[in-house]
Amino acid sequence: MSKKYSDNKNKKYMDIVVPCIVLVAVLVIWQLACTFSLVPSYMLPSPVRVVKAFINDFDLLMQHAKTTLTEAVLGMVLGVLLGFVSAALMDAFKVVRQGLYPLLVLTQTIPPVAIAPLLILWFSYGIAPKVVLVVLVSYFPIAIGLLEGFESVDCDLIFLLKSMNASRWQIFWHVKFPSALGEFFSGLKIAASYSIVGAVIAEWLGGFNGLGVYMTRVKKSMSYDKMFAVIFFVSAISLILMAVIKLIQKKAMPYKYIRKQDE
């Protein structure tokens, strides 16, 4: 057992080290390519310049990030609520599922970029159209995740609760909902990355504040170092958001992270 344990530890260690080495290698090659002028500097700024641009514009970036994060988190919370309600309804009533499910899939074939201008037309340039777009993109993975979770519950468990004379609500609360938590969190992680991207896209197309607005401004002034800085910043925010969700998941589902009993 101890050997297996140390193997696991070793594997975990390698899981972190290997990608780090690759990342550093890419950065070094990139920096060298710029230093030796293999690529014109106005087209591709060196990593060092990107970092400098990030530090110089730090305050401004933070201010814009606040707006983007507010939109993303607000949209996600609404998306979760909406996703939860519709998944529960689809699970409880077959007819709701029959009516809603194809519609849901259909809406996912519409690219967010295409509806963002419409949303701005309807809800003006404030925070509202961004939040709506985030709701639209985050709703789907959550609704589908939860629905699949509800449906994957072992029938025998439901039989067992029925034999105890449990009501539908009790079956939902004690069995279905907890069993769907894993799928819910998987959906939430996808929704988190979608929601940041969704907010940024909506900001591109019109607004006063937010990282998307900052992006269009630096693009117009051709400051590609700042452009790269904000791109990396956006992906960093997505990663942090996903890490936070993972943390919440660990708190909510401690039993998933317990090592199994060795027999």
Add this chain to the structure above:
Amino acid sequence: MQKILCANNISKSYGDKEVLKDINLTLDEGELVCLLGVSGVGKTTLFNILSGLMKPDSGEVLLKKSYSNDERRKEDIDKEYDTESFEDDFLDITGVSGHISYMLQKDLLLPHKIVIDNAALPLVISGMSKKEARDKAASYFERFGLSGTEKKYPVQLSGGMRQRVALLRTYLCGNSVALLDEPFSALDTLTRASVHEWYLKVMEEIKLSTLFITHDIDEAILISDRICILKGQPAGITDEIVIDEPKPRGQDFVLSDKFLEYKRRIKLML
């Protein structure tokens, strides 16, 4: 001994396929009856009908009225049943669930609940507060050999321990009759032997009237008072054999000639 559960002329088919035909079965109070039959003969269907989860095509399931669940949440498990009310009526519980405790084939513990909440689940379902239910369940942990596991999650328990939790949960459903569907089939042989021994001891103490399914002849002879053979297609109860041996029956009995004689008779019946 008085009858506590009667199943009369139960028949059931799935589509064109007749599964059960004219099953008649009775269970006395405190009795442990085993349903023995090959896999797929319809034992689980019969249990689903007895527990009220499924309706038979014809026939009825009757439970002695004074043993129906509402009046008899067993506060004191050592209390003897009231034998005065011999005359009272039977309640028709065909297709009505909640009167009989049912333990399905798998242990079916909820992975997200700690052991004590898993055991206390039927109490919570019946409307007891979480704290009260935990307290009540906790008082049985020692007797069921589960002390110290209260705050653990099911994944942290071994197969044998999980089975005990499932058994405690079944018991806490509080009904006088329990149906156990192959309760020990998931355990390996060694664990099974120790769980049998423990189970017989607990059964002595809690005096639950039990019907249980197995396809293991040794197991059936070791723990039951009476064995019903379920056979055929559609299946019916073709034979019955009483195991007239004092309990608990230990390893000596398993190796005795009597045991082999029972086994030989049952093999012929199957």
